[in-house]
Amino acid sequence: MSPSNTPVNSENTTANDSAPRDFIRDIVYDDLGAGRYPLVVTRFPPEPNGYLHIGHAKSICLNFGIAEDFSGRCHLRFDDTNPTKEEQEYIDAIQEDVRWLGFDWGEHLYYTSDYFEQLYDWAEHLINQGLAYVDDLTADEIREHRGTLTEPGTNSPYRDRTVDENLDLFRRMRAGEFENGAKVLRAKIDMASGNINLRDPVIYRIMHAEHPRTGSAWCIYPNYDFAHGQSDAIENITHSICTLEFEDHRPLYDWLIENLPVPSEPHQYEFARLNLTYTVLSKRHLMQLVSNEQVEGWDDPRMPTISGYRRRGYPAAAIRDFASRIGVSKANATVEVQSLEACVRENLNENAERRMAVLKPLKVMIKNYPEDQTEELDALNNPNDETAGSRKVPFSREFYIERDDFMEDPPKKFFRLAPGREVRLRYAYFVTCTEVIKDDNSQVTELRCTYDPATKGGNAPDGRKVKATLHWVSAEHAIDAQIREYEHLFTAEIPGADGEFLNDINPDSLTIVENCKLEPALQDASEGETVQFERVGYFCLDKDTSTEKMIFNKTIGLRDTWAKTQAKS
Ligand code: ATP
Ligand code: MG
Numbered sequence: 309m310s311p312s313n314t315p316v317n318s319e320n321t322t323a324n325d326s327a328p329r330d331f332i333r334d335i336v337y338d339d340l341g342a343g344r345y346p347l348v349v350t351r352f353p354p355e356p357n358g359y360l361h362i363g364h365a366k367s368i369c370l371n372f373g374i375a376e377d378f379s380g381r382c383h384l385r386f387d388d389t390n391p392t393k394e395e396q397e398y399i400d401a402i403q404e405d406v407r408w409l410g411f412d413w414g415e416h417l418y419y420t421s422d423y424f425e426q427l428y429d430w431a432e433h434l435i436n437q438g439l440a441y442v443d444d445l446t447a448d449e450i451r452e453h454r455g456t457l458t459e460p461g462t463n464s465p466y467r468d469r470t471v472d473e474n475l476d477l478f479r480r481m482r483a484g485e486f487e488n489g490a491k492v493l494r495a496k497i498d499m500a501s502g503n504i505n506l507r508d509p510v511i512y513r514i515m516h517a518e519h520p521r522t523g524s525a526w527c528i529y530p531n532y533d534f535a536h537g538q539s540d541a542i543e544n545i546t547h548s549i550c551t552l553e554f555e556d557h558r559p560l561y562d563w564l565i566e567n568l569p570v571p572s573e574p575h576q577y578e579f580a581r582l583n584l585t586y587t588v589l590s591k592r593h594l595m596q597l598v599s600n601e602q603v604e605g606w607d608d609p610r611m612p613t614i615s616g617y618r619r620r621g622y623p624a625a626a627i628r629d630f631a632s633r634i635g636v637s638k639a640n641a642t643v644e645v646q647s648l649e650a651c652v653r654e655n656l657n658e659n660a661e662r663r664m665a666v667l668k669p670l671k672v673m674i675k676n677y678p679e680d681q682t683e684e685l686d687a688l689n690n691p692n693d694e695t696a697g698s699r700k701v702p703f704s705r706e707f708y709i710e711r712d713d714f715m716e717d718p719p720k721k722f723f724r725l726a727p728g729r730e731v732r733l734r735y736a737y738f739v740t741c742t743e744v745i746k747d748d749n750s751q752v753t754e755l756r757c758t759y760d761p762a763t764k765g766g767n768a769p770d771g772r773k774v775k776a777t778l779h780w781v782s783a784e785h786a787i788d789a790q791i792r793e794y795e796h797l798f799t800a801e802i803p804g805a806d807g808e809f810l811n812d813i814n815p816d817s818l819t820i821v822e823n824c825k826l827e828p829a830l831q832d833a834s835e836g837e838t839v840q841f842e843r844v845g846y847f848c849l850d851k852d853t854s855t856e857k858m859i860f861n862k863t864i865g866l867r868d869t870w871a872k873t874q875a876k877s
Pocket of ligand 2: 355
């Protein structure tokens, strides 16, 4: 990346060779080459009416990524023009999430509400130019007058009010003289335009509502179309990047920029929004999941929100990697959720420290191991990263293995523990099962083994081989924990494709496993750090952990087993 923060030209805009190229970056590159702008300025403009999701992450990586690649800057702007849906909680969560993703807006934190006075002045400017009027039609009537894709609209009877009358009414709207919905301000463009967005769009509405930032200072609010481009212009945004559904709004965006005395001329570019299989990505739907208590909250580890993924243990770098791999295009498509999971798995395989934990414990006792002895064995923290070092794991006479790692009557291809068979305990010894203990219902409750003291560290001096290596946890030293395992939140590839998306909820998306046994080093696990439980999967400490109980979330399995289970069912 170019370290320069001074105006850029085509020589120093190449960023680094590995920087992604896409049609938007191509445009930026050309613009800088042609000297159209001294500096690239982008913005990420969330409406604070919910938490950010993985689709927003795509937009964040694009906007902040372009600023980084071209030595420009990216603003975080809260698009807070609808006080009835917006809350401080969301403003705080959004900032936390963007920061966690690894991006920094520096001093460039803005709110559309900071521009309310300026926007209001520009609305009066339009009125003065004969380009806006106060309309008394109701929302339904306005819709009826709008026409259709094939028929032109019809003029409102209030369209030809004089400038003075419009100014007077607009000022009285601001002063609070009218009820919600009694009047609106509309841009006066063309009721016969082929683009419905240009048929005298509403630009101000009356809303007697307390705003999280401006309190009761205002009872009229600009809508998205009127606020967005002008806010871009105030901030000297050069490339205003949004999703495809705003493509038809671009002529209105441009019309407003042309007809107002704005300080700069931003341009809007549209890209395809991210859709993911087995996932819903709309704040409205996510809000429903939260308010219907289908999930625990916005940061439930099954949610496709940034805070949900964080709690689930997804590394921020894996999400950035995903965003760069899916790229940016103008064609709407649905990405397989497995490709996100693959990025997570790849990142964790490289970076996660290894620990031992037994999820479904079966007790084992070594008959020939000294009763009161404990050994501290060396275990590697990460075979993919020498610098991660090693740790000590206590080993003693009694320990746990996974129930599934033993079969009394094993089929041919089962190579793990069975009566009479020898296996390796990771980092410890070779052990041979000599006895199976059962309860009254013939359930196996414990195994007895012998061990070979000469195999300490897990290798036999005589070179003999075993076919399996099992993980284990010393019984005396084990920490009891709860593990929460997750499946996709929806059973349908495209939730809601056949109607109500709530009908596609997976009733088994959460499985709680109690009495899991963890090696003692996990006592020091910290929230936000994901570790590999050897042979089991990736896990991270959940925030619900208390002094009484450790709780871990399963981040993801070691392999993609979803395709397999789907094929079976
Ligand atoms: P939703 O449709 O999920 O409710 P939104 O578009 O209303 O989201 P905003 O807060 O307005 O949410 O979005 C902020 C920015 O994020 C916008 O520029 C928007 O285009 C972008 N964005 C939202 N959803 C996606 C997505 N699925 N993929 C890519 N970008 C998205
Ligand atoms: Mg929106």
